[in-house]
Amino acid sequence: MNTSASLALRAERTPATPASLALRTKxxxxxxxxxxxxxxxxxxxxxxxxxxxxxxAMHPLVRASVPLLERAAERCAELDDPASRRLAAYYTRHAEEERDHDAWLLDDLAAVGAAPAALPHPVVVELAGAQYYRIEHEHPVTLLGYMAVLEGNAPGPRLADRLAEATGFPDAAFRTLREHAELDGGHLDDLHRVLDALALTPARQTAVSVSALHTANLLTRLFLSLAADPGGHQ
Structure with a gap:
């Protein structure tokens, strides 16, 4: 067997790296x-x-979640191919799971005696706005990269207790952290299963990864800004 044929046979026998594993690696x-x-x-x-x-800062970001998911589902329906139909069903289901989570943040804010920001943090605008662009002008599958970062960096199960002790705020101020610590691990597993089942082209996998990397960079910037300047925006 010549070298080319041997390499081709080996490639056929070697399973492709699952898209979810490739994303986690990136x-x-x-x-x-x-x-x-x-x-x-x-x-x-x-x-x-x-x-x-x-x-x-988080309230307007969470408030954008359901509209983003619903628009992504609509765009998938417009594309009307088997992978997009599967993705539309996932986005529609996930939108219902995320509905009214922004109201939890309003309750948390009330519990600490604060109100929503008059204007969203600029990095929050960029986080959500980049996804609208990608949904409209790239492909709605790119939203999976954004979701993977947000749900992959969910609060730990003991974070709310630690913050309550450190701040003296009542337990009612930490509902969002507690709920997401419980929910987001399962959401991430579901996302990975959907991502692997879509059989994306290499170009689409790259688009998801770029969206995820951009999101990770922006989320880091947001947290550093809040950490460095507790009284306002950098």
Whole structure:
């Protein structure tokens, strides 16, 4: 057997890397940077002032979740191919799972005696706005990269208790953190299953990865901004 034929046969026998594994691999270098930003955000000094700012920043981002998912589902329906139909069903289902989570943040803000921000944090606008662009002008599958980062960096199960102790805020101020600590791990597993089942082309896989890497960079910037300046935006 000649070398070319041998390589072709080997390629046929070698299973392709699952898209979810490829995405996790691409995101690996971002993990320590994002974790460091998260640690800075939750450090004890100034936390009682910083936590309401965090809630106010996250409210418009969470408020954008359902409209993003619904628009992505609509775009999938317009494309009308088997993969897009499967993706539309996933986005529609996930929109229902995310519905009214922004109301949890309003309740958390009320519990700390704060109100929503008059204007969204500029990085939040960029986070959500980039996804609208990608849904409309690239492909709605790119939203999976955004979701993978947000749900892959969900609060830990003990974070709410630790913040409650450090700030003295009532338990009612931490519903969003508690709920997402419980829900987002399962959501991420579901996302990975859908991503692997779509059988994306290499170009589409790259688009998902680019969306995810952009999201990780912006989320790091958001957390560092809140950590560095608890009284406003950088």
């Amino acid at each position: 995101l690996t270098p971002t993990t320590p940077v994002l974790r460091a930003a998260t640690a800075a955000l939750w450090r004890p000094d100034g936390l009682r002032r910083r936590y309401p700012r965090y809630l106010a």
